[in-house]
Amino acid sequence: MNSHTFRLPAAVLLATGAVALLTAPPAFATGGGATGGEGKAGAVVLRAGLDVGLLNTVHVPLKTTLNEVSAPATAEKTALTVTLDGVEGNKPVSVLRADVATSKATADKTRAEAEANLAKASVHVPGLPLLSLIEVEKVTSKAVCEAGKKPVASANVLGTVTALGKKVTLSAGGPTKVEVPGVGRIDLELSGTETTSTTAAAAALRLKIAVNPLNLNVAKVDGEIVLAEAHCESPAGAAPSSAPPANPDIKAQTATGTGTGSATSGGTTGANLAETGGGSLTPYVAGGALTLLAIGGGALLLTRRGRAS
Secondary structure: OOOOOOEOOHHHHEEOOEEOOOOOOOOOOOOOHHHOOOOEEEEEEEEEEEEEEEOOOOEEEEEEEEOOEEOOEEEOOOEEEEOOOOOHHHOOEEEEEEEEEEEEEEEOOOEEEEEEEEEEEEEOOOOOOOOOOEEEEEEEEEEEEEOOOOOEEEEEEEEEEEEOOEEEOOOOOOOEEEEEOOOEEEEEEEEEEEEOOOEEEEEEEEEEEEEOOOEOOEEEEEEEEEEEEEEEEOOOOOOOOOOOOOOOOOOOOOOOOOOOOOOOOHHHHHHHHHHHOOOOOHHHHHHHHHHHHHHHHHHHHHHHHHHHO
16 A cells, blocks of 8 residues: 655645635634634545536536535535536436545644545546546545644545546656546646644645546536545644743752862852851951951950040
8 A cells, every 4th residue: 555645835735724725715613713712623525626518518617525524523424416407417416436435523722633534435527427537545634733732734645546547656746647538637636734833734635627528418527626635723722831830849959079179069069068067268257257356345445444534
């Protein structure tokens, strides 16, 4: 199995703290966010923004999502169908089928987290009901934002990927182009991850589509599909402080010298003086005290003699 985790510039992945891979940004959870409330998180398994051109020159927009959630929520729907007027006899069009398709988002005042997972999934577009646009074994994305910690994001494409019936190898160096004559072209891109000091975003896979089915009244399908995206914003909370506590528990140093050697630090000098009861200036201090005592006694004697006379 192959695992891919790549980074793209913030302009690609982040727009107001969310994944900006399509024109419609994912919804965030309600909450205070940076103003002192809960964090924000959201996830979506599939997001499609397509323009479907019919043979009679009519254009039908196809904008849909599968399992889009905002915290707190969980979704596990594994199939998505849409109905477009004039397409495939006005019957439902199966856009995605998967064995596993889950999205989950949670958020509180300490942590916000979102993740999206797809396994054994195939994506179809109108006009190509029998040929999968893409098939993937597993794609995942996850974003975690904790108060006071750096946000973390991850996106992975695991196992084989097949586009328009061709097995492809995805590259971090740029889009992987798949072209089938008479059908169309797909550009597949590993969308990767992006983080800031308070946000994280991840999207596993992005497809840019230009196919010409000329079948079932569909002339052309253009647009983008994103698989497995997740994003979060940290709850408001002070980062862990590196400053000492207000009343630190400081223990006095214990001197190892005898008091006769030279001091190596202020703490050691203080300890030596405390242990011996004196230092190198003690004789001078004692002598000065005796001199002052003698002067004081003489002055007192002279005063008494003056009074007696």
